[in-house]
Amino acid sequence: MIAQFRLPDLGEGLPEAEIVQWHVAPGDSVTLNQTIAEVETAKAIVELPSPFAGVVSELSHAAGDVVSVGELLITFDIEEEAPADAAPVSDSGTAATSPDEVRTPNLVGYGAPPRAAGRPQRRARAGSRAVTGDTAVLDAPHDLLAPAASEEPRHERPRSTPPVRKLAKDLGVDLALVEASGVTGVITRADVEAFALRLAPASAPAGSSDEAHAIDTAAAPIGDGGGARETRIPIRGVRKATAAAMVRSAFTAPHVTTFLTVDVTATMRLLDALREDRRLDGHRVGVLAVVAKAVCLALGRHPELNARWDEEAGEIVQYGYVNLGIAAATERGLVVPNVKDAEALDLVALADALAELTSVARSGRAGLDRLTGGTFSLTNFGVFGVDAGTPILNPGEAGILGLGAVRRQPWEFEGGVALRDVMTLSLSFDHRLVDGEQGSRFLRDVADVLREPGRAMLLR
Structure with missing residues (x-):
């Protein structure tokens, strides 16, 4: 069965978020509540937990993309069958609904799903779904982004910010090998650059390595011909x-x-x-x-x-x-x-x-x-x-x-x-x-x- 997960409202009515990095790729098996991605809103960086256990079948966006709330993020292939009390499927392949009630996916921060007048509602179960053909659309619980223990332990990544991770990638530095110099335990640009410089003598003559060249270029003064005449930076986050x-x-x-x-x-x-x-x-x-x-x-x-x-x-x-x-x-x-x-x-x-x-x-x-x-x-x-x-x-x-x-x-x-x-x-x-x-x-x-x-x- 195919299940879709759309970008939820991460709070404060923020309309969009930028995908900082994916932690999964198509073909990966994921467990419930495993972190699948980091997204950056105008307020903070947020880790998105998986609402399903299954196999990633498709990523709808790449790292660096800005995604609007409600847009499709990721699609899973899950083995779980539709629940017994799921809405019956009509001949046209869509979920049948009674004329006095329309089921709407309840993403985080969207509020409770619409209630039919005069009808008692059961509390939604975590991961409940509305069925459309063979596709299960996530009806995410409100506590989807609350801290939760994964079914399997995952490797703790070094603490750093997106620009620092990008710098490390550009310099070919493995952040897992970099030690933070400050008391906060957060790896900074200076930590990455210092580590890259220490690597330079071991990999090539001084001043000839890609790492040293990248650092020198970044620090080049205006007007020396070592940099672009203009740099355009997207206004976001x-x-x-x-x-x-x-x-x-x-x-x-x-x-x-x-x-x-x-x-x-x-x-x-x-x-x-x-x-x-x-x-x-x-x-x-x-x-x-x-x-x-x-x-x-x-x-x-x-x-x-x-x-x-x-x-x-x-x-x-x-x-x-x-x-x-x-x-x-x-x-x-x-x-x-x-x-x-x-x-x-x-x-x-x-x-x-x-x-x-x-x-x-x-x-x-x-x-x-x-x-x-x-x-x-x-x-x-x-x-x-x-x-x-x-x-x-x-x-x-x-x-x-x-x-x-x-x-x-x-x-x-x-x-x-x-x-x-x-x-x-x-x-x-x-x-x-x-x-x-x-x-x-x-x-x-x-x-x-x-x-x-x-x-x-x-x-x-």
């Missing part, structure tokens, strides 16, 4: 979603940005003391965590910054919790995952949550639950050595705070001039929700905590 979100935000919410430069010497001394505390071994508490804590405290006093504008309902919605978004630059583009209920975490727990969140985001494995539902965001210019900027609001949020680089410079202190650690904060807010006075008071409260961390004990 995270880059496409980010661009659409930024345009929507910029032309929907009236942005105002205000700046404040603050002496953070006391905060830097606090961080030095925390690093020397043996009780905190294994925890990395940095400036971002302190700012995040200060923001959570300040939002409690200024709820207008922790809100959204509900145009349809004609209401301003203020949140009693903080889902703190962190803008993370990844190889796939900018994403803004968030820490749920950040206001309930102490400084160390918040630092741990931020580190884990950015690690997952950069690996491309942040789930939709982490990429949605944010109430306020942070973006860190300082890691790039930048002092200030005008951040664009994450759509649906009232504010975003940018952190500049911490610099040691002459500063007025206790009636004189001294070398102090100084940082510039950049706050953008939606002027429909936040007045200039409210935004300024919020920014001052955040700065007060950074200037004197002990003030955090006074804020409620």
Whole structure:
């Protein structure tokens, strides 16, 4: 019997996904819930489990193709017969249906199948099918993409991103032999290039190998004749979603940005003391965590910054919790995952949550639950050595705070001039929700905590 599997709605109503790579080929035998492919949406990379046990008969698309939700992905040849309670097949070869009910495939995220009025419905079994001739069309269960144990153990692939895997393929590098240099365990471009360079002397004279040539070409400066005059990159995935979100935000919410430069010497001394505390071994508490804590405290006093504008309902919605978004630059583009209920975490727990969140985001494995539902965001210019900027609001949020680089410079202190650690904060807010006075008071409260961390004990 032939069974078809179409691309399901992977959440958030995303209309399409790009096939990153197939894990199966025609003729392969697969087990139920075995990973058959990785697809990339505008939010994250998702592994698709097989809804059937059988043999792959056809792949309808190749790696790199962008597939719309509902399009045929893969066809299986399964030995299982149609269930006894399947709809009878008419003489024309189509499944017979009663006039008051039409059976519709129920793909993930599509919602429940239509119900006939006044008729009780049994819960659909995993892998139930509607029969059309000798073809069984998948009626996928809602938990199709939930974690599930395979019937057979499968080889765990090295963690990496699609661009890194492509680079490894171009350089002829087996990722299974590459060791990740970072603490996250994710293999980076630098890891692949370093491994390729180590291989070069063993395979050919220095500078003559294909790997070395590919790396040199990639790093060639503009104008030396070593590269193409133009490179066209398809706009898709995270880059496409980010661009659409930024345009929507910029032309929907009236942005105002205000700046404040603050002496953070006391905060830097606090961080030095925390690093020397043996009780905190294994925890990395940095400036971002302190700012995040200060923001959570300040939002409690200024709820207008922790809100959204509900145009349809004609209401301003203020949140009693903080889902703190962190803008993370990844190889796939900018994403803004968030820490749920950040206001309930102490400084160390918040630092741990931020580190884990950015690690997952950069690996491309942040789930939709982490990429949605944010109430306020942070973006860190300082890691790039930048002092200030005008951040664009994450759509649906009232504010975003940018952190500049911490610099040691002459500063007025206790009636004189001294070398102090100084940082510039950049706050953008939606002027429909936040007045200039409210935004300024919020920014001052955040700065007060950074200037004197002990003030955090006074804020409620």
